[in-house]
Amino acid sequence: MAAPHFIAVDWGTSGFRLWVMGKDGNVLASTSAPLGMSRLKRNDFDRVLEESLDTLGIAKDVPAIICGMAGAAQGWCEAPYLCAPTRLDALGEGAVSVRGATRQVHILPGVKQMAPANVMRGEETQIAGLLHADPAFAGTVCLPGTHTKWVQVTDGAIQHFETCMTGEQFAFFSQDSVLSHSMMLDGWSDCAFRAAVHLATQDPVAVPRRLFAIRADMLVGDQDSATARATLSGLLIGQELMSVPLYWCDQSVTLIGAPSLCEIYLKALDVLGVGGRSLNVETTTLAGLTAAFYLQKGPAHA
CATH class of the missing domain: 3.30.420.300 (2-keto-3-deoxy-galactonokinase, substrate binding domain)
Known part of the structure; x- marks a missing residue:
């Protein structure tokens, strides 16, 4: 060495x-x-x-x-x-x-x-x-995680920021709430995720009642765990996006975080017609x- x-x-x-x-x-x-x-x-x-x-x-x-x-x-x-x-x-x-x-x-x-x-x-x-x-970067940085940060950066400085507890909410609903019984298996459905983001961004007030429907859809319908998990993620991230429009409306978003989570956020932004990119979290942390x-x-x- x-x-x-x-x-x-x-x-x-x-x-x-x-x-x-x-x-x-x-x-x-x-x-x-x-x-x-x-x-x-x-x-x-x-x-x-x-x-x-x-x-x-x-x-x-x-x-x-x-x-x-x-x-x-x-x-x-x-x-x-x-x-x-x-x-x-x-x-x-x-x-x-x-x-x-x-x-x-x-x-x-x-x-x-x-x-x-x-x-x-x-x-x-x-x-x-x-x-x-x-050094000339100016714009929005989103750092998805347990407590997702939305940060406005200009002139080499953090100007203002918001925190959304979406990751913690997802962990609770998927692991500890009644919805956990619908997510005992892994899996993912892009179609279900995008549909849930669309619903949450078009009608945010529908999210609380749609959450329980995730469980009901498995009990009375034929929904699988992959659809349930993706739907929960889409509803929560969609609701998050509608709480911070100042940070993504009419602009591109730079994401820093776990690659899999950044990919999910990029898909959610795409539903809204918003572009973005993800950066390697280890590289940025070390820098x-x-x-x-x-x-x-x-x-x-x-």
Whole structure:
């Protein structure tokens, strides 16, 4: 292995992903574990990081930069939010050094919005990665996930954003609600998904009553699990789209997230005649962490 230059970490609620970076920007090694903020106490973070790096044979003098929930109040070390509108090149300047860590560790801040109240941690770093590759970018970025973010970016800055809990809603309805009995098998139907998006975007108030019909259609009709799952997704995403028209109407949307989820959102946007593209989430995250690493101000502690 070439000499490691720094460690990049995306530390989320449920897990973390770590990359060992060379001075030329190449990834020398990587690892991940289901050890996110929700499973760790404050004193666990340093141990988990060092055990992961010991396994990779990384010396203690290699610094680390981290984005995500490790910087939350309940995480390793709180990195105070920057307030939108905020330039993305301010992330490195706002990095907080973790006092007492085994190695030099900086955690990037998230971004908050005062009115309407909103917060993000991790997504801002992915957007910074987009801007690192395309400094002139201006437009909407959608980051689909458990809590999907819709972000307006201009002049190298996050101007304003919205959060939709569509992913969490889908997980509840498909796994814990009465609808879960209709989705015990995997599968997908593009036709059912597009029909559900169309219904939800044409008549959003119909969504609450149409949700139970997913179960009824299986009990009294011949609906299968693939149709049920796609219908639920289409109804929820369609309803989401109608709540944030400012972010997609008459414009193209750039998506950053899991490829399969980005593909679903692109299909939903296509129903509305809206174009878009998806970017590799690992690439944008690494670009954002790398840019922030080189923009750090210095050893401000918290």
